[in-house]
Amino acid sequence: MTTYLDAVTSLGKGSLHPGGFFHTLNVLRQIDLSDEDIVLDIGCGTGRTACHIAKNSGAFVFALDNSEEMLQKATYRASQEGVQVQYVLCDAGDTPFRNKVIDLILVESVLIFLPAISILRECNRILKKNGILICVEMCASKSLPKIAREQIQAACNLPHIPSFEEWLILFQNTGFAPVKVQRNNFPGLLDNIKNILYPDPYQVVSRGTGSSREVNNVMQKYMQLIQIYKKYLGYGTFLMKKL
Numbered sequence: 001m002t003t004y005l006d007a008v009t010s011l012g013k014g015s016l017h018p019g020g021f022f023h024t025l026n027v028l029r030q031i032d033l034s035d036e037d038i039v040l041d042i043g044c045g046t047g048r049t050a051c052h053i054a055k056n057s058g059a060f061v062f063a064l065d066n067s068e069e070m071l072q073k074a075t076y077r078a079s080q081e082g083v084q085v086q087y088v089l090c091d092a093g094d095t096p097f098r099n100k101v102i103d104l105i106l107v108e109s110v111l112i113f114l115p116a117i118s119i120l121r122e123c124n125r126i127l128k129k130n131g132i133l134i135c136v137e138m139c140a141s142k143s144l145p146k147i148a149r150e151q152i153q154a155a156c157n158l159p160h161i162p163s164f165e166e167w168l169i170l171f172q173n174t175g176f177a178p179v180k181v182q183r184n185n186f187p188g189l190l191d192n193i194k195n196i197l198y199p200d201p202y203q204v205v206s207r208g209t210g211s212s213r214e215v216n217n218v219m220q221k222y223m224q225l226i227q228i229y230k231k232y233l234g235y236g237t238f239l240m241k242k243l
C-alpha cells in the first residue's frame with residue numbers, strides 16, 4: 001500500500017510543508033546565521049531548505065532523513081546548486097549528534113507524522129543552550145469533526161492532529177520557550193499564489209515507488225480532505241528557544 005509519505009517521496013518536490021518555500025524564506029529572514037553556526041534540518045526531504053541555508057549563510061548545514069530515496073534526491077539538489085550539505089541517514093528520534101552542538105534546528109512538517117515528544121526531546125538534547133528550534137506543523141481546531149479527523153489521520157498515517165495550543169504545550173513541556181509563534185490558514189490561497197513564484201527546479205520524480213496511479217490517488221484523497229475541512233485546519237510557525 002502506498003502511504004502519503006511514500007507518495008511525496010516518489011513525487012520528490014521540495015518544500016513539502018504548509019506555506020511552502022515562500023514561508024520558509026520568510027521565517028529564515030528572522031534568523032541571523034554566521035559561519036560559526038551549525039544548522040540541522042530534521043526530516044529534510046529533498047533538501048530544499050537545507051540547500052538554501054547552505055547557499056545563503058556561512059553556516060555549516062547538516063540535514064537528516066530516514067528515507068534513502070529522499071536523501072538521494074537531496075544529494076542531487078545539493079550537487080546541482082553547488083552547495084555543501086552533510087546529509088545523514090537516521091531516525092529523527094535517534095541522531096548521531098553529541099549533546100549541545102547545534103545552533104539552529106529546522107523541522108518542517110515532520111513532527112506531525114511521528115511521536116513528536118521523543119523528537120523534541122532529541123532536539124533539546126543536541127541544541128546548544130539558547131539554541132533556536134523552528135517548527136512548521138499542521139494543526140486542527142478542536143472543533144474538527146471526529147469523522148474528518150479520522151479520515152485525515154488515515155489518509156496521511158498521522159498519530160494525532162494537535163491544535164495550535166497543544167503544539168505550544170508540547171514545546172514548553174520539552175524545554176522550549178516561544179520567541180515568536182504564529183497560526184496560519186491552511187491551505188492559504190495567498191501562499192499558493194506566492195509559491196508559484198518559486199517553482200522547484202530540482203524536483204526528481206521516481207519511477208518504481210508504487211504505481212503512478214496509486215501515488216495520484218493518495219495525493220488526490222489528501223487534497224480533497226484538506227479542501228473539504230479547510231476551515232478547521234491551519235499550520236503553526238513556532239520559533240522557539242531552548243531554555
Ligand SMILES: C[S@@+](CC[C@H](N)C(=O)[O-])C[C@H]1O[C@@H](n2cnc3c(N)ncnc32)[C@H](O)[C@@H]1O
Nearest residue numbers: 015016017043044045065066067091092108109
Ligand atoms: C512531509 S515531508 C517534509 C520534508 C521537508 N521537511 C520539507 O519540508 O520539504 C516529511 C519528511 O520526514 C521524513 N521522516 C519521516 N519520518 C522520519 C523519521 N522517523 N526520521 C527522520 N525523517 C523522517 C520523511 O522521509 C520526509 O522526508
